[in-house]
Amino acid sequence: MFIELDLQSEVPLYKQLADQLVEGIASGTLSPGQPLPSVRTLAADLGINLHTVNKAYQALKQDGFLEIHRKQGVIVQPGSQPSADEAFRQRLQRDLRPLAAESVARGMSEADLLELLRTLYRQIQNPPSKGGTSS
Amino acid sequence: MFIELDLQSEVPLYKQLADQLVEGIASGTLSPGQPLPSVRTLAADLGINLHTVNKAYQALKQDGFLEIHRKQGVIVQPGSQPSADEAFRQRLQRDLRPLAAESVARGMSEADLLELLRTLYRQIQNPPSKGGTSS
DNA sequence: CGCTTTGTTATATATATAGTATAACAGATA
């Protein structure tokens, strides 16, 4: 797995994990229908508790990014991915607002802020690994 | 005060408060040197505890948005506001990343996402109240 | 059919954060 957790971070482990899985889906590193490690396996790999992994999986299942079956285990949503519906856009707006506000307060220009987000968006959508490693 | 707290929100009260104060500074509603209510007064106004207000004030003092004096109380930074330094940009990037990732995963276009942030930025920098209410 | 692996559920514990409640302290100032 390509997951890297920072135990010192203030960001909860289950959120770090969920975020990186979403990024994997966004970048195409994780394809629809692709199976993910079992909660026990991934927990062992990452050196964390099974319940922490399960919490991340459950959250992503709730959001529609994953499907969970009995023996088959966890797979990336094989059907249509969740959409940018109104609920998401509102949550997005709520989360972006304080970041935009502090940027303004610190005198960061609109262009600078947008450029930063644009760069992030493109890095995620088209990561280095996607173009092939070498040769 | 123009502060509105949502007791049901998952966002901590002290953070809601700090965020809205920063937005006030960003929009110009709060001017450099302007005094803020005492921790006791604001706490009473908002119906919350004195320590919760103090926690928000302390955080903003730490960031350089506020100055705190003995009897004078709390005032908006009269000198130069904090800048968009490298530390801030890194924090910004760290916070924006999962939002950008989920936007990509949900199929939200780059233009849509940037437009949303642009609108927010402009709303904050030039709020309705700033142009005068009605005459 | 049994065995194993899967997610799931249930407890229990430890730690940190958030928020409140009171009280007291110390500097500034009118």
Next chain:
DNA sequence: TATCTGTTATACTATATATATAACAAAGCG
């Protein structure tokens, strides 16, 4: 001196995070 300021200290509750174990139930396999 009296009062208002931020500040510090203590205590308590509730919730979130993370771990540790154990057991349960469904699904697949030999």
